Amino acid sequence: MTDTSYQTSENITVWRSISDSLLKIRTEHIVVTLAILLLVVFVVYPYGTMLKKSIVTKTGDLTLEHIKEAFASGDVFLEPLINSLSISFFVTLICLVIAMPFAFLVSKTDLPFKKLISIGLIVPYILPSYGLSMSWILLFSKKGVLEFFWGKELGFSVYGYWAIVTIQAIHIYPFAFILLTNAYAQLNQEFFDAGRILGGGKRYVLWRITIPLLAPAILSSAILVFAYAMAEFAPAMLLGGPEGIYVLTTQIWSFATVFPTNLPMAAILAITLMLCTLTVLTFNQIYLARRRFTTITGKASRIDIVALGKWKYAALAGCFAFLFFVIILPLFTLMLGAMIDIWGKGYGLGNLTLKHFKEVFFELEDCKRSILNVFSLGVSAGAVAVVIGMVISYFIIRSRQAASRALNLVAFIPFVIPGIVIGIGLILSFTRPPLALYGTIWMLLVGYVIRFLPIVTSSGTAAFRQIDEELEEAGRIFGASWIKTQIKILFPILKSPLIGAWLLVFVSVMKEVSMSSIVWSPGTEVAPVMALIAFADGEFSQAVSLSGVMIAVVLVGTWLAVKIGAVKFVET
Amino acid sequence: MPEVVLSDLYKKFGKLVAVDHINLTVKDGQFLTLLGPSGCGKTTTLRLIAGFIKPDGGEIRVGDRRVSSIQANVNVPPEKRKMAMVFQSYALWPHMTVLDNVMFGLRTRKIPANKAKQRAMESLALVQLADLADRFPHQLSGGQQQRVSFARAIATEPEVLLLDEPLSNLDAKLREAMRFELRQLHNELAITTIYVTHDQTEAIMLSDEICLIHKGKILQACPPKEIYDNPSCCTVADFIGITNLMPAVIKYDAERVKAAVIQSGDMIYSHIPNNYPDQAEVTLSIRPEYIKIYQDLPSEKKNVLKGKIKERTYTGNNIDYRIAVQEEIIRVQVFDTDIFHQIEAQVYLWINPDKVTVLSE
Numbered sequence: 001m002t003d004t005s006y007q008t009s010e011n012i013t014v015w016r017s018i019s020d021s022l023l024k025i026r027t028e029h030i031v032v033t034l035a036i037l038l039l040v041v042f043v044v045y046p047y048g049t050m051l052k053k054s055i056v057t058k059t060g061d062l063t064l065e066h067i068k069e070a071f072a073s074g075d076v077f078l079e080p081l082i083n084s085l086s087i088s089f090f091v092t093l094i095c096l097v098i099a100m101p102f103a104f105l106v107s108k109t110d111l112p113f114k115k116l117i118s119i120g121l122i123v124p125y126i127l128p129s130y131g132l133s134m135s136w137i138l139l140f141s142k143k144g145v146l147e148f149f150w151g152k153e154l155g156f157s158v159y160g161y162w163a164i165v166t167i168q169a170i171h172i173y174p175f176a177f178i179l180l181t182n183a184y185a186q187l188n189q190e191f192f193d194a195g196r197i198l199g200g201g202k203r204y205v206l207w208r209i210t211i212p213l214l215a216p217a218i219l220s221s222a223i224l225v226f227a228y229a230m231a232e233f234a235p236a237m238l239l240g241g242p243e244g245i246y247v248l249t250t251q252i253w254s255f256a257t258v259f260p261t262n263l264p265m266a267a268i269l270a271i272t273l274m275l276c277t278l279t280v281l282t283f284n285q286i287y288l289a290r291r292r293f294t295t296i297t298g299k300a301s302r303i304d305i306v307a308l309g310k311w312k313y314a315a316l317a318g319c320f321a322f323l324f325f326v327i328i329l330p331l332f333t334l335m336l337g338a339m340i341d342i343w344g345k346g347y348g349l350g351n352l353t354l355k356h357f358k359e360v361f362f363e364l365e366d367c368k369r370s371i372l373n374v375f376s377l378g379v380s381a382g383a384v385a386v387v388i389g390m391v392i393s394y395f396i397i398r399s400r401q402a403a404s405r406a407l408n409l410v411a412f413i414p415f416v417i418p419g420i421v422i423g424i425g426l427i428l429s430f431t432r433p434p435l436a437l438y439g440t441i442w443m444l445l446v447g448y449v450i451r452f453l454p455i456v457t458s459s460g461t462a463a464f465r466q467i468d469e470e471l472e473e474a475g476r477i478f479g480a481s482w483i484k485t486q487i488k489i490l491f492p493i494l495k496s497p498l499i500g501a502w503l504l505v506f507v508s509v510m511k512e513v514s515m516s517s518i519v520w521s522p523g524t525e526v527a528p529v530m531a532l533i534a535f536a537d538g539e540f541s542q543a544v545s546l547s548g549v550m551i552a553v554v555l556v557g558t559w560l561a562v563k564i565g566a567v568k569f570v571e572t
Numbered sequence: 573m574p575e576v577v578l579s580d581l582y583k584k585f586g587k588l589v590a591v592d593h594i595n596l597t598v599k600d601g602q603f604l605t606l607l608g609p610s611g612c613g614k615t616t617t618l619r620l621i622a623g624f625i626k627p628d629g630g631e632i633r634v635g636d637r638r639v640s641s642i643q644a645n646v647n648v649p650p651e652k653r654k655m656a657m658v659f660q661s662y663a664l665w666p667h668m669t670v671l672d673n674v675m676f677g678l679r680t681r682k683i684p685a686n687k688a689k690q691r692a693m694e695s696l697a698l699v700q701l702a703d704l705a706d707r708f709p710h711q712l713s714g715g716q717q718q719r720v721s722f723a724r725a726i727a728t729e730p731e732v733l734l735l736d737e738p739l740s741n742l743d744a745k746l747r748e749a750m751r752f753e754l755r756q757l758h759n760e761l762a763i764t765t766i767y768v769t770h771d772q773t774e775a776i777m778l779s780d781e782i783c784l785i786h787k788g789k790i791l792q793a794c795p796p797k798e799i800y801d802n803p804s805c806c807t808v809a810d811f812i813g814i815t816n817l818m819p820a821v822i823k824y825d826a827e828r829v830k831a832a833v834i835q836s837g838d839m840i841y842s843h844i845p846n847n848y849p850d851q852a853e854v855t856l857s858i859r860p861e862y863i864k865i866y867q868d869l870p871s872e873k874k875n876v877l878k879g880k881i882k883e884r885t886y887t888g889n890n891i892d893y894r895i896a897v898q899e900e901i902i903r904v905q906v907f908d909t910d911i912f913h914q915i916e917a918q919v920y921l922w923i924n925p926d927k928v929t930v931l932s933e
């Protein structure tokens with residue numbers, strides 16, 4: 001008797017689990033298929049058209065003409081390529097030189113105000129690079145802010161190769177700083193103690209243990225910085241353009257938007273740029289995978305703090321001086337620039353006004369529109385990216401199928417593709433029906449969502465990974481259906497990563513110029529691009545006040561995201 | 573092998589005194605354990621001995637070498653102390669193979685490569701890992717990593733071996749096995765060893781001598797059996813093993829023999845030291861396995877208490893009773909697991925007078 005009742009209950013359980021998993025499998029398959037379809041249409045297909053554009057003639061025949069043309073015309077292909085590579089190389093070098101000592105100071109010494117200094121050091125990364133470039137020009141140019149306050153002529157050109165290198169380095173070094181600080185923080189004091197007690201002197205341990213342990217982190221941050229620098233657009237446009245110095249991104253932009261346009265060349269350059277960044281990033285992946293054992297696991301014990309002694313205050317003064325130059329000075333200059341009444345009449349109090357803010361918000365039609373556009377795009381792109389990204393993350397984490405791995409790959413691809421390449425892919429792919437998006441605001445929305453989806457999937461996958469599967473299973477035992485379980489149990493836990501991801505996408509839209517400066521069209525202007533173009537045209541007041549608005553929004557948005565705990569730049 | 577002597581060792585971090593005037597001698601070839609709860613200063617003491625940090629007072633001697641001394645302003649760097657250490661995290665360098673890890677300490681001592689390799693392999697053979705020499709640490713299990721870290725330490729033939737909770741990251745079964753293995757290796761090598769743990773069973777099983785530390789101070793330093801049977805204070809009695817701590821007052825009985833009167837009014841006889849006068853307030857420490865339970869009044873005349881069984885837990889190798897003697901609950905462990913006393917049953921307890929420790933608080 002007991003046997004049969006046992007069997008029935010077992011049968012019921014079996015049936016329950018089969019129907020449950022049928023439901024789950026169906027939902028899962030539909031979602032995964034949809035997601036892959038979306039990504040194929042909006043991510044994979046554009047690269048296909050880009051490739052096609054570069055090797056097919058107008059009439060549809062295969063040709064190598066475009067590629068030959070590119071290699072033959074040195075100054076529109078090889079020169080920008082070499083500029084891009086060499087500028088990124090120097091940027092990488094400078095970033096490491098800046099980031100390594102700061103990371104050391106913040107994570108291994110008894111420097112006072114460490115927390116404040118680490119936050120400060122990250123700010124130039126949060127500021128959009130177009131803002132930094134503009135402030136550099138306003139600060140150092142003839143009759144600029146510095147000359148006005150100093151009273152002497154500076155006598156050097158504010159534009160050019162090294163200006164691009166400097167501004168990019170200031171913008172990107174925090175990236176290396178974050179990576180290195182986290183790497184230092186993971187080092188276990190016992191590694192060094194073990195070396196010392198086994199007979200190694202300080203220097204021996206440095207060469208045999210410390211440097212080999214840190215090398216992967218240093219190399220990997222160098223590669224990421226390099227790829228980031230290759231993809232940068234605004235500094236080269238604002239600082240290189242006037243001197244005729246072009247890098248790949250600005251040359252692509254010029255081919256795609258300046259009359260007469262040359263889309264095949266733009267496509268070839270875009271593919272070249274993409275190949276460069278993909279090569280270094282793939283190398284990074286392979287290298288890191290091979291050196292994965294060096295990622296240090298286990299309980300990291302306290303790192304012994306190096307007492308700075310009498311150097312403490314020198315180091316502190318150095319930090320604050322540096323922060324003054326990379327935060328206070330640029331922001332002050334921009335604020336001043338946005339308030340100049342009449343250009344050329346100096347920066348005295350008498351020549352200051354707030355009228356330009358009124359102009360861009362209420363009077364100039366295109367500025368008004370660009371602000372409205374960028375805010376509505378930021379809000380909606382954030383929302384769309386969060387919804388799609390969270391669903392994708394869920395399946396990346398929860399399903400153990402090959403599809404999830406594919407999903408993972410496809411969702412992360414845009415992360416390593418320069419924005420300008422995404423832009424070129426989009427305008428080449430969506431100008432004709434059935435998806436004639438070019439010229440509409442939808443085009444920008446698609447671009448932003450694709451570009452910033454990885455922000456959501458990376459924080460989404462992290463969040464889902466943290467949620468104990470048991471928690472979810474506990475919900476199911478109490479009888480809630482699968483979908484109800486997801487909503488009731490997962491949503492409260494995911495609330496802060498969701499809001500955080502949305503904020504970060506929003507903020508990124510306010511900073512984006514490389515994709516949008518290709519994709520925008522009259523009527524769908526966005527404020528950052530508007531500012532960039534206005535500045536290049538000499539409309540400084542408009543440009544700077546628009547940038548000022550963007551910067552304020554970016555700073556507040558990022559601060560909120562940190563506040564709710566959705567982003568953590570440096571582990572402390 | 574030399575002995576290690578700590579005199580008046582003192583270390584503070586800011587306002588916190590981590591090591592509070594410690595005096596201790598580790599004899600030649602001895603296995604000494606620093607035992608105490610987490611945060612009591614064990615690791616700090618070990619790191620002072622190793623020379624990773626400088627003391628704020630006192631002296632450390634190894635044989636006739638002074639390695640740290642505030643008065644003499646001596647501080648020998650760790651690499652010159654001829655010591656070796658096994659770390660809690662194992663600290664195997666992830667970028668080196670097992671063999672390179674073990675050879676590190678030999679290469680720093682300028683031993684030629686082929687000789688160093690030979691010695692490293694011998695050392696790995698001692699922990700039965702010679703066949704894994706070419707692996708990387710992340711390819712080993714926790715237990716294997718632990719052994720490599722031990723092999724790395726002993727390969728250098730150190731004068732003093734330091735171990736900081738080396739077994740705490742292993743699972744229970746493996747930890748048990750490793751204890752025996754460690755003790756056996758020590759018997760073979762006879763290196764002067766200082767071992768840190770918060771696990772009292774481990775300390776008792778491994779050590780020649782246990783040094784119990786509490787809030788940076790040494791409470792008692794003596795062989796395991798002695799510290800178990802004669803704890804010097806309540807903190808020690810409570811930390812090592814399980815015990816009943818019972819407040820009592822010293823009184824004379826009708827025959828002018830000293831005894832301790834517990835809360836129930838019963839007199840407990842034992843060897844009461846002379847320094848406890850009449851009416852002195854004391855605490856008795858009685859281990860639960862030294863109390864016997866009888867259904868009927870036993871033949872013993874003294875140290876018999878009447879109680880009622882309140883709780884009973886069967887643990888496999890013993891039965892753990894909580895017995896109420898009036899207000900007081902007494903814990904008793906019975907190793908004959910064939911006899912069960914019923915809950916609420918009236919029983920008699922007999923306390924072995926030789927096993928009662930009288931403590932001053």
Ligand SMILES: Nc1ncnc2c1ncn2[C@@H]1O[C@H](COP(=O)(O)OP(=O)(O)O)[C@@H](O)[C@H]1O
Pocket residue numbers: 302585588590608609610611612613614615616617
């Ligand atoms: N480098 C340090 N800086 C500040 N406080 C420390 C440092 N090292 C240890 N301490 C403190 O000293 C006390 C003793 O620590 P430790 O020796 O690690 O304890 P144990 O090893 O016994 O758990 C603890 O309160 C700990 O927080």
Ligand SMILES: [Mg+2]
Pocket residue numbers: 611614615616
């Ligand atoms: Mg410790």
